[in-house]
Amino acid sequence: MALVSTEDKLKERIKELTCLYNVSSYIANSNLYDLDPTFKAITSSLKEAILYSSEAFVEMKLGDTLVYAGERSTEHVFILTAIKAFNLPYGSIKIGYPKSKYNDNVFLEEEKQLMRTLAIEIGNLIERKQIIDKEELTKRQMERADRLSILGEITAGIAHELNTPLASILGFSELLKERFVNDDDALDDLDKIMNSAIFSREVVKKLMFFSCVMPQQMELVNINPIITDAINLMKPSFGKKELLYHLSFSDDEIYLRVDTIQLTQVVFNLVINAIYFSPQNGQITIEVNNEEREVVLLIKDEGSGISKEISEYIFNPFYTTKPVGEGSGLGLSVVHGIIKSHKGTIRHSANRPKGTKFTLTFPKI
Template sequence: MIPESISVEEKLQERIKELSCLYQVSSAIREFEGSYEATLESIVKILKNAWRFPELATVEIQCESYHLSSNPIPKEGYSQKSIIKISENEIGFIKVHYPASDLSKAHFLVEEQRLLDKIADEIALFFERQNIKIQEEHLKQTAARNDRLAILGEITAGIAHELNTPLGNILGFAEFIEEKTAEKQTKRDAQKILNSAIYSREVVKKLMFFSCDMPQDIKKIKVKPIITQALSLLKPNFKKANIRFKFNIQDPALKAQVDPIQLTQVFFNLVINAIYYSPENSKIVISINNNETHYTIEIADEGKGIAPEVKDKIFEPFYTTKPLGEGSGLGLSVVHGIIKSHKGEISIADNIPKGTIFKIKLPLNF
């Protein structure tokens, strides 16, 4: 059996090992290059060599989603443990194990427990600093994006106003030509002009929605009629795509403060999007639920889903995954803008086993 007592010389050697351990751990953290796992692996190796019996010690670290150990953990043994905390929130622990077959609890030193506590604090500070850096970077990106969107909003509002008058003239003259001419080719050409002008007017309308230049008409009304009327108008789209839909609402009498035209625009954009990406013979489910303060609208399709790298971009203006000429890239940014103006939130989730769910959360009153 290995003796529990320790000589003065051994004590001095242990202190030197502990100081060396602290220095090496600080260096490993300072040299962090983006891999948490690599840094924790270094700390595991450093700690193992700092203990009184390194050849028998097993170091285990669990921190957030990471779990590492220097060796297989003994089935029967003794351990020292220190909790890793950030602002009183436990995020993990460090343990040093000794096998019961060779050592006892008494073979651990009080100084080793203090060292373990210091290392736990070092790891906690390391993770806290990294989390703060990530949050700061996210805030910088958000601020920069908001600045770009604000500038873009001003530009698009100006463009929309400038285009409205000539588009109105084009529509008016094209209708006049179509009505007055007897030539079939001229009528067909006038109709093409009309169709293009109407499409352009819709783009202008989306630009105005995006730039928040469309006046709101907020009123306390029932939500169900807005959705059922929109679904009725969309029935030809469902039929043409050979797609079914199901509408569920928790409270048919639900009332909320909303701009009915803007909510219809949101619903149209999301459902038309869902139809576009859904395969034939699939189903789109629309669900509305509520509690005392909020209501949610969920639109779930059975399409191919949205790639993770795309999810962060789809609400950006002019971003589209559709082929050239099939989308302006404004539909979802318009949706996002309207939801924000209603003090709401919109998010995306995977529809298991396949497809996408757009989730809208809106206050009943604001």
């Protein structure tokens, strides 16, 4: 199946040069926020540049994405070239023919060189995309940090201003209950007032956590009983929705330098959220893994999950998807602030087959 004339060779070189020109144009005019059309155009252009293009297929694998042109046979001969971004493997380009008609010698040296050139061009494009994505992420993080800094100062003042009147409301309500011992209606009303004040005081506590007003008491402790006690206190909440929970520790004792109260707050907030969004008879899993340099806490539920539309907002203060009166929107922002103060990280992902998984890391410092 070798080329038989100079004219045929010239035609092949023209096809390859045309492919290079087209690919350069596609990349120059690509939309970095949606590269799929560019990759599809590149695979089609490469297929047309192959010697026996009508019977060839081209596959381009980029991360979890597979782009192809032509019909792939069950058994085939092929050549493969790696695509790298920042010298790290990112994907590959494959060209193949049906094995029933062709053998490994069908590929021209010029075609192999063309694939290598395209792999470099595609790698450069992916690097540009990653740089832009990183710049935008950094910009969003800086903007968020500025907003949180300003909000932290405001909420610290608000928290202090609210504490005094709330203490008065609770104190005088207790005194009034002594004066209306025989008036059930009045006592019921006073209980409602006190419950509302207590709820408001809890919001104030969260504000103080969020604004870092409450001093940390960091000490090296075995976190297993702390987390176990926190989960045990929530047994009634599990029971109300008939939820199962599975708590596991990789080691009998896991030591970490933490603020015990704040760690409890983190577990409470995340598990209460998991309970709230879990379906009846669902399961919540809490895993604590003791790794070489960090401790990893996993909390998984089987709820509806977190949609892409709201995923970047869930750690923002006062953002909540719960109905009015059921959530202050401070829970996850408080958790984020506590973990950050412990020099840890928190991220969320889909829990397969359904639900949400929060992954928390605490460095051993």
